[in-house]
Amino acid sequence: MQAPVTLIVGATPNPERYSFMATALLVEKGHAVYPFGIKKGEIHATTIQNEWPANGSIDTVTLYLGPSAQQSYYNAILDLKPRRIIFNPGTENPELNSLATQKGIETIEACTLVMLKTGQY
Numbered sequence: 001m002q003a004p005v006t007l008i009v010g011a012t013p014n015p016e017r018y019s020f021m022a023t024a025l026l027v028e029k030g031h032a033v034y035p036f037g038i039k040k041g042e043i044h045a046t047t048i049q050n051e052w053p054a055n056g057s058i059d060t061v062t063l064y065l066g067p068s069a070q071q072s073y074y075n076a077i078l079d080l081k082p083r084r085i086i087f088n089p090g091t092e093n094p095e096l097n098s099l100a101t102q103k104g105i106e107t108i109e110a111c112t113l114v115m116l117k118t119g120q121y
Contacts, residue, residue, distance in 0.1 A: 010064030013041025
């Protein structure tokens with residue numbers, strides 16, 4: 001059985017950004033990741049993907065894009081049918097939250113980094 005995969009939306013090669021830190025910590029803790037971003041680069045040894053993942057391969061979506069930037073991804077995110085979506089601080093979005101809930105997708109407003117560091121991930 002394949003390990004659950006976390007899609008990091010808004011991944012960047014900038015080590016000062018939270019998406020970079022979350023990707024690095026997910027990998028460090030043994031989670032399978034799919035860092036998706038518009039910028040090419042790497043997060044340590046993990047390549048940032050510029051192609052959207054295939055449907056059915058994602059367990060968790062963790063967002064690092066503000067609500068207005070999320071709009072163009074609504075359908076793509078929902079079509080993945082993830083088990084859950086994590087809205088990190090600053091990404092809270094009542095519209096996407098509602099759409100996900102209607103499709104039976106769990107939504108969490110929390111910090112992925114804190115969840116990982118406290119064993120709640």
